[in-house]
Amino acid sequence: MTEARVAGTKGVPREEREAQIIGAGTREFGRAGYSGASMVEIARQVGVTKPLLYQYFGSKDGLYLACLHRSGDKLTEAVAEAMARGGAPERMPLAVLGAIFTAFDQDRYAWKLLRDETLPKTGEIGAAAEDYRSRLDAFAEIGATELMHSRGLTARKDIEAIAFVWTGVVDSLITWWIEQPQETAGDMAARCARIMEKLFGW
Amino acid sequence: MTEARVAGTKGVPREEREAQIIGAGTREFGRAGYSGASMVEIARQVGVTKPLLYQYFGSKDGLYLACLHRSGDKLTEAVAEAMARGGAPERMPLAVLGAIFTAFDQDRYAWKLLRDETLPKTGEIGAAAEDYRSRLDAFAEIGATELMHSRGLTARKDIEAIAFVWTGVVDSLITWWIEQPQETAGDMAARCARIMEKLFGW
DNA sequence: TTCAGGTAACTTACCGCAGGGTCATTTACC
DNA sequence: GGTAAATGACCCTGCGGTAAGTTACCTGAA
Numbered sequence: 001m002t003e004a005r006v007a008g009t010k011g012v013p014r015e016e017r018e019a020q021i022i023g024a025g026t027r028e029f030g031r032a033g034y035s036g037a038s039m040v041e042i043a044r045q046v047g048v049t050k051p052l053l054y055q056y057f058g059s060k061d062g063l064y065l066a067c068l069h070r071s072g073d074k075l076t077e078a079v080a081e082a083m084a085r086g087g088a089p090e091r092m093p094l095a096v097l098g099a100i101f102t103a104f105d106q107d108r109y110a111w112k113l114l115r116d117e118t119l120p121k122t123g124e125i126g127a128a129a130e131d132y133r134s135r136l137d138a139f140a141e142i143g144a145t146e147l148m149h150s151r152g153l154t155a156r157k158d159i160e161a162i163a164f165v166w167t168g169v170v171d172s173l174i175t176w177w178i179e180q181p182q183e184t185a186g187d188m189a190a191r192c193a194r195i196m197e198k199l200f201g202w
Numbered sequence: 203m204t205e206a207r208v209a210g211t212k213g214v215p216r217e218e219r220e221a222q223i224i225g226a227g228t229r230e231f232g233r234a235g236y237s238g239a240s241m242v243e244i245a246r247q248v249g250v251t252k253p254l255l256y257q258y259f260g261s262k263d264g265l266y267l268a269c270l271h272r273s274g275d276k277l278t279e280a281v282a283e284a285m286a287r288g289g290a291p292e293r294m295p296l297a298v299l300g301a302i303f304t305a306f307d308q309d310r311y312a313w314k315l316l317r318d319e320t321l322p323k324t325g326e327i328g329a330a331a332e333d334y335r336s337r338l339d340a341f342a343e344i345g346a347t348e349l350m351h352s353r354g355l356t357a358r359k360d361i362e363a364i365a366f367v368w369t370g371v372v373d374s375l376i377t378w379w380i381e382q383p384q385e386t387a388g389d390m391a392a393r394c395a396r397i398m399e400k401l402f403g404w
Numbered sequence: 405t406t407c408a409g410g411t412a413a414c415t416t417a418c419c420g421c422a423g424g425g426t427c428a429t430t431t432a433c434c
Numbered sequence: 435g436g437t438a439a440a441t442g443a444c445c446c447t448g449c450g451g452t453a454a455g456t457t458a459c460c461t462g463a464a
Binding site: 257 | 437
């Protein structure tokens with residue numbers, strides 16, 4: 001970083017600063033939710049003042065969108081790849097969990113942006129969040145459908161409910177993980193494997 | 203209601219009005235979270251103006267506390283009763299779920315007050331919420347401990363994580379339920395029984 | 405070698421508004 | 435006329451957002 005600075009330059013180059021801001025923003029939006037997070041507070045964490053955030057991202061929505069896209073894309077890729085590898089329906093949850101833990105190891109709050117209940121339902125920001133959420137739900141429904149069909153349960157609503165609860169389980173695990181900083185992605189995966197085996201025989 | 207009004211009286215008697223306000227407050231706090239809910243909006247839903255809320259409950263925190271106590275006490279009782287009935291460890295989750303669904307059938311948002319992430323962690327309000335949450339977690343840990351011991355898993359952290367995820371599952375189920383207004387408490391209990399049987403053989 | 409001027413990075417000081425909270429007052433019944 | 439119920443009008447803080455600079459570095463001409 002910090003090489004090839006050309007014209008007038010004071011302080012940290014834009015690209016690097018933007019990355020810092022997105023990092024702090026993700027933490028803060030994840031912790032306090034969209035409506036609870038404050039732009040001044042994010043700026044303070046970066047060691048900068050508010051107008052710089054507006055110069056770079058335009059608005060609170062703009063910054064949230066930047067954070068959301070980074071998190072959402074990373075997650076979507078991780079889950080898609082894990083599911084593409086295939087395997088027995090009972091093995092998918094663990095595979096997906098492992099991929100998610102690995103992807104978000106250094107950035108655990110990023111997951112929280114995808115299920116922020118304080119988001120406005122309308123506008124560009126609500127639409128983008130809804131888009132990522134529906135993509136995630138689609139994965140969950142595919143997994144749930146396979147799993148349930150293999151056990152002779154086909155009721156539409158049941159599968160819908162299972163998929164919904166599944167994303168809630170992922171959310172709970174990550175929330176718990178956030179409170180256990182010493183726990184690595186590997187620890188989490190091993191813990192989940194152990195529990196599922198004992199609890200469900202999966 | 204509305205009987206035995208003694209001295210000077212205009213409009214709805216205090217007790218009745220307070221109940222209305224707590225009802226609307228619970229819905230609104232549950233929907234938007236503590237920080238997202240607005241006192242004017244709650245007043246509007248009751249058909250009254252803001253100062254009346256302050257006259258009866260003192261502050262936003264005061265109203266939230268009133269809502270929280272009603273929800274929390276109802277929940278604690280329901281769960282305590284369900285768990286006191288005993289039974290095989292694998293049957294407890296369903297028993298508890300049934301009790302919760304029945305208790306919150308007419309008041310589904312009430313559950314949400316117990317896991318509000320937008321709550322301030324400090325102050326009377328944070329302490330009260332933490333109190334109810336820890337009581338709920340204690341129940342969950344008892345259940346998880348019994349269940350896991352019966353399967354030869356004793357790791358402290360594993361049990362802690364399971365208990366945490368369990369309350370998350372309840373949360374997900376109720377969130378899903380809120381979006382399915384036609385679904386009764388009985389429907390939900392039956393659905394959960396069906397799923398657990400097929401999925402885990404419980 | 406120096407220094408004028410250009411530009412990116414960054415800040416100070418402000419605006420408007422929504423939301424929590426309060427006070428004095430009015431309304432309607434006993 | 436006493437009292438409970440209820441309101442209109444207000445204050446203040448915090449936050450999203452903006453305008454008008456200021457700072458520090460780079461470049462190129464004298």
